[in-house]
Amino acid sequence: MEKKKPFYITTTLPYINANPHIGFALEIVQADAIARYQRLLGKEVIFNTGTDEHGLKIYRKAKQEGIDIQTYIDIYAKKFDFLKKALNLSYTNFIRTSNEHHVHAAQEFWRRCDANGFIEKRIYQAKYCVGCELEKTDSELNYLKCSLHPNMEIELINEENYFFLFSKFSEKLLQYYAENLEFVIPNHRFNEIKAFVERGLTDFSISRLKEKMPWGIAVPDDSDHVMYVWFDALVNYISTLGWPEDEKQFETFWGTKDEPNALQVAGKDNLRQQSAMWQAMLLAADLPMSKQVFVHGFIISEGQKMSKSLGNVVDPYVVIDKYGTDAVRFYLLGALPSYDDGDWSTQRFEEFYTAHLANGIGNLTSRILTMVEKYDDGVVGNKTNDTLRTTDFWDKYNEAFTKFDFETVIGLVNNFARSLDEIISEEKPWKKVKNGEDISGLLYQLTEGLRHVAIALLPIIPESAEKILSELGISLDGLETFDKERQWGRLKQGAKVEKGEALFPRLV
RNA sequence: AGCGGGGUAGAGCAAUUGGCAGCUCGUCUGGCUCAUAACCAGAAGGUUCCCGGUUCGAGUCCGGGCCCCGCAACCA
Numbered sequence: 001m002e003k004k005k006p007f008y009i010t011t012t013l014p015y016i017n018a019n020p021h022i023g024f025a026l027e028i029v030q031a032d033a034i035a036r037y038q039r040l041l042g043k044e045v046i047f048n049t050g051t052d053e054h055g056l057k058i059y060r061k062a063k064q065e066g067i068d069i070q071t072y073i074d075i076y077a078k079k080f081d082f083l084k085k086a087l088n089l090s091y092t093n094f095i096r097t098s099n100e101h102h103v104h105a106a107q108e109f110w111r112r113c114d115a116n117g118f119i120e121k122r123i124y125q126a127k128y129c130v131g132c133e134l135e136k137t138d139s140e141l142n143y144l145k146c147s148l149h150p151n152m153e154i155e156l157i158n159e160e161n162y163f164f165l166f167s168k169f170s171e172k173l174l175q176y177y178a179e180n181l182e183f184v185i186p187n188h189r190f191n192e193i194k195a196f197v198e199r200g201l202t203d204f205s206i207s208r209l210k211e212k213m214p215w216g217i218a219v220p221d222d223s224d225h226v227m228y229v230w231f232d233a234l235v236n237y238i239s240t241l242g243w244p245e246d247e248k249q250f251e252t253f254w255g256t257k258d259e260p261n262a263l264q265v266a267g268k269d270n271l272r273q274q275s276a277m278w279q280a281m282l283l284a285a286d287l288p289m290s291k292q293v294f295v296h297g298f299i300i301s302e303g304q305k306m307s308k309s310l311g312n313v314v315d316p317y318v319v320i321d322k323y324g325t326d327a328v329r330f331y332l333l334g335a336l337p338s339y340d341d342g343d344w345s346t347q348r349f350e351e352f353y354t355a356h357l358a359n360g361i362g363n364l365t366s367r368i369l370t371m372v373e374k375y376d377d378g379v380v381g382n383k384t385n386d387t388l389r390t391t392d393f394w395d396k397y398n399e400a401f402t403k404f405d406f407e408t409v410i411g412l413v414n415n416f417a418r419s420l421d422e423i424i425s426e427e428k429p430w431k432k433v434k435n436g437e438d439i440s441g442l443l444y445q446l447t448e449g450l451r452h453v454a455i456a457l458l459p460i461i462p463e464s465a466e467k468i469l470s471e472l473g474i475s476l477d478g479l480e481t482f483d484k485e486r487q488w489g490r491l492k493q494g495a496k497v498e499k500g501e502a503l504f505p506r507l508v
Numbered sequence: 509a510g511c512g513g514g515g516u517a518g519a520g521c522a523a524u525u526g527g528c529a530g531c532u533c534g535u536c537u538g539g540c541u542c543a544u545a546a547c548c549a550g551a552a553g554g555u556u557c558c559c560g561g562u563u564c565g566a567g568u569c570c571g572g573g574c575c576c577c578g579c580a581a582c583c584a
Binding site for chain 1: 511513519520532534539540541544546548578580581582584
């Protein structure tokens with residue numbers, strides 16, 4: 001058997017101090033569409049996600065909820081893993097940073113950075129407000145006082161911390177950016193990170209005193225400290241591949257220095273961590289860097305930033321429950337800009353659904369299959385040549401997918417579906433039947449066209465796409481890669497079709 | 509302060525080197541009956557943020573102004 005090319009994609013790991021956010025749903029649906037697309041190209045895909053489970057906030061949240069920390073993280077990890085079913089995700093790996101192997105990998109990663117001379121113990125100075133019982137940054141202070149407790153003195157605390165020598169990596173990062181012109185997509189985020197690194201990097205603290213923050217991975221050979229969550233969490237991208245023991249899988253999927261292979265998907269708030277900090281950490285550990293970081297925007301709600309006080313927070317489980325998995329996937333991918341912030345609005349959601357899924361693809365499927373059943377006994381007619389310019393369609397489709405431009409991908413599919421509606425109006429098959437004309441060629445063209453629509457939708461709304469295919473009598477087991485499926489005429493003449501329930505019921 | 513992006517129809521966005529201002533949704537009218545009251549055709553809807561300049565011609569180039577957004581490090 002031909003060896004499949006490896007493809008590796010990972011989301012960021014959501015921090016489980018709150019329930020899943022619609023913004024993370026966007027990230028993981030985008031990653032899922034990419035993963036499914038790559039599988040259809042014939043690649044062997046490892047698609048990683050998981051949960052980031054250490055750190056002070058989680059430690060406090062568990063205490064606050066009055067449950068022990070293991071119970072807390074188990075409950076939350078499950079809440080995130082439920083998204084798999086709810087959003088029909090195809091991830092292969094779900095890594096929890098509390099996982100034993102991950103802990104071991106993070107420690108080994110630390111050791112290597114340390115052995116290479118990029119970790120140093122220093123005095124860490126912080127400003128501490130006793131009123132809040134929190135460390136404060138300068139930007140949080142007002143005339144050297146905590147804005148919440150202006151009558152209390154800010155305490156200066158000194159403690160020993162380990163620091164990562166981030167400052168040593170400015171040049172290497174800039175060089176990598178210069179050599180990899182598409183390292184960060186989209187370009188405006190790439191410029192942002194370049195500007196950030198060009199300003200010069202400052203070393204950052206990567207440990208906390210265990211007595212103050214017990215919930216973390218122990219620093220190797222120093223039981224007084226635990227790792228700062230970022231340092232620990234980022235290592236998941238490679239620990240999930242079995243690093244450091246499974247060198248083969250690591251090299252195959254993460255790639256090598258000459259041929260990096262990892263694609264990371266992250267939100268704009270994560271730009272720095274993913275495309276600079278983590279890359280410097282990889283350099284420090286003498287490991288290959290990522291191939292590419294795709295950065296999506298945020299979702300605002302009804303034109304405003306989501307906030308609990310405004311009461312406009314969108315809960316992914318609620319909208320999935322209301323509209324269905326594919327409707328939500330379709331909106332996230334098709335109605336929001338891939339590279340910028342987008343708006344979640346109920347009105348726009350319902351208009352988008354009605355226009356493109358109910359009136360568009362759903363209705364088209366229904367009318368074509370009805371005609372085949374009514375006029376041709378449910379049997380696919382005589383093969384015809386391609387008059388639908390499918391080659392052109394597929395070329396554009398691939399181009400858009402390569403750029404993670406899901407909005408354009410869906411626009412292309414909608415236009416293609418519309419062209420089938422136009423043909424039906426022009427050819428008036430019902431009239432031709434009355435006149436005793438043979439329309440089996442026309443019906444072949446339409447059913448084969450519909451097959452192309454369904455294939456193109458497989459990465460976007462898999463469940464509905466599969467339904468269309470099975471109504472066309474196509475078995476999913478027999479599906480080939482895109483390069484074969486995009487050919488005109490794969491639908492067999494004489495195949496039996498069977499119309500099903502409405503794919504996208506009208507909203508009432 | 510600075511660096512970067514932007515202001516185009518009711519909404520979301522397009523317009524290679526300056527050359528009739530387009531697309532999707534929504535709205536209105538007509539047609540059709542295979543279809544999920546769906547579909548198809550057509551129409552209405554623009555001072556392209558403002559002022560000035562260059563040009564035969566400016567959304568696009570130049571000068572000035574107003575407004576919005578991102579970045580401006582340790583907040584997972």
